[in-house]
Amino acid sequence: MDPLTPARTGPDAPFTVLFDGREIRALPGQSIAAALWSSGVTAWRTTRGGGRPRGVFCGIGVCFDCLVTVDGRPNQRACLVPAVRGADVRTQRGTGHDDRHED
C-alpha cells in the first residue's frame, strides 16, 4: 500500500471534497488538513509578505498556518474544520479576503 494513503481505513465509506476544482478523497471525521495531506497536498496557502507556501504546522488550531478557503469562507483552519462531502476547498493567497467573492 502507498504509505501516503490512510494508515488503516475503517468501515465508513470515504467520500470526496473538491480542492481547487479537483476531487480528493476524505474519510468521515477527517479534518480538511488530514484529507489534503493524505492526497499528497502539503501546502494550500501562500503568505501575505513573501508569497511562501504553508500547510499544517501545529495540527491543533494554535498556529494559524493552515488557513484555507472553504465554501467561499476564507481563513478557516484546515486542521480544525472537518471535511464534509462535496466541500469546495480552495488555495488561499495573502490575506484571503480577495477570495470571498471569487467563483
Add this chain to the structure above:
Amino acid sequence: MTDTRTERTAVLAVVGAGPAGLAAALAAASRGVRVLLLDSAPAAGGQFYRQSATGPGGPGGPGPRVPAHQRRTWDRLRTALDAHLAAGRVVHLSERHVWCLERESGGFVVHALLGPEQEESSAVRADAMLLATGGYEKVLPFPGWTLPGVVTAGGAQALTKGGLVLPGRTAVVAGSGPLLLPVAAGLAAAGARVAALVESAGPAGFARRAGTWATTPVKLAEGAAYAGRLLRGRTTVMTRHMVVAAHGGERLEAVTVAASDAGGGPVPGSERRLVCDVLAVGHGLLPHTDLAAGLGCRLDGTGVEVDDEQRTDVPGVWAAGETTGVGGAALSLAEGHIAGRSAAARLTGRIPDPRGWAAAARSRARLRRFFAALEAAYGDPPARWPERVADDTVVCRCEEVTAGAVREAVGTLGAGDLRTVKLLTRAGMGWCQGRMCEPGVAGVAGCALTPARRMPARPVPLGVLAAPPDPTTPR
C-alpha cells in the same frame, strides 16, 4: 449519592474535555452539580484520548493502536460521561471556542465562538469555572522551519491519531523532551520509516529516562512500550544533536543535523544531511493560560497557580491538567478529579474533605515529582541555540519577521524586552498572537520569556465584539 439540592442546581462550567476536564466533569456531576463541558473539538478526549476519524483507535478500530490499559481508562471515562449526558447532569457543548470569560456578580459568563466557521458567538452563565485547557507545543526556530512538511511533534501525532494520515514516508523526529519518543514510535507504528530521533539533551538525560518510561507505572505516553523496540530498530538516535536547517523548495526534502558541545554551541564539522519528507519537531509543551490570565488568575512560572484543592487565587475558579503545568495525562486525570470534587463541595455548600480524594492526591504528588525529575533530566534547550538561527530566518511565522529584524530591534534600536521587540518588529502580532514565536523571539532577542496576556483568547470577528450575545442561564 445524597445531594443537598437548593432550588436551582449549581452550574459548573468546565472548559476543555481532555483528561483533566473529563475527570473534573465526572467528579462534579456525580456530586450534585450541573456541568457545562465546553470544548473546541467536535468530540471529547483532548490531546491524549484523541478520537480518530472513523472511530476510536484500538483493537479492531481504524486508528493507530492504543495499549489496553489506556483504552480501559478511556472506556471508563466515556461510559461515565454517556451516563451523565443521558441523565442531563452534564451538557457537552462541543465545537465551542471559548474566547472570553467574564466575571459578573455571583458567577461567570462564558463566551464561545461556534463551530468551525467561528463567525458567531454564544454565551452561557455559570456559578463557577473550571479551566482544563491543556497546552500546546513549543518550537524553537531554525532556517527552513516554515517549509511545508515541517510539523510540530504533537501535530504529527494529531494527524496520525486523529486524521489517519501518515504525514510522510521518511520522518525525522527532533527537538527535546519526553513527547518525542511516543511521536517517533507512533509514526513508526503507522508505517513511516523514522530515519532519526534527534534529541538536544545529553545521553544521560535521555537514555536513562527511556528505561524509566518503559518500566514506570506512570505510562507517560502510549509510545513507552514501543520505545525499546524503536531504539533497537532502524532509527538512529542522536543525543545532544539539533536540527540546524530544513531544506526544500516548495516542501521539505532534507534536514541538516549537528552536534552541540557542552554549552550548546555547534561542534564544527559535525553536520549531517538526512533525507526525509516530514520533520516532527518540538521542544516541550507550554500551558494554555489565556483564559485564566483574562480572569486575573495568578500564574506560577508558565502555568496557572493552584492550591491543594486545585483552586486558583480567583474565587470560584479552579484549574487542572496541563494548564497548571505540563505533566502528562495521568496527572491531568488526578488533578481534574480533585478539582471537580472540590468545586462540587463548595458549590453545594459543603466544606470539601481532602480525605475523600486521598488516592488522587497521592498520585498527584508522585507524578509531579516524577515530572520535575524528568524536566531536570532534559534540562533547558542548549543555551547557544540562537547562534544557529541565520538573519534571514523567519522567526514569527504569521508576520514573517526575520531573526535579523529582531536582532536589529535589540542591537540598533535598543529594545530590552519582548513587548518592545513586538512593537518595533510586529513579531507576535499576527493570527497566533505570539503563541508560536514567543520562545523563539525571546531567544533570538536575548530577552526573558514573560507570560503574555492575550485577550481575547481567540481571534474574534469584529461583529461579535460589537454585539456580544446575551447569556443563557441553564435551569
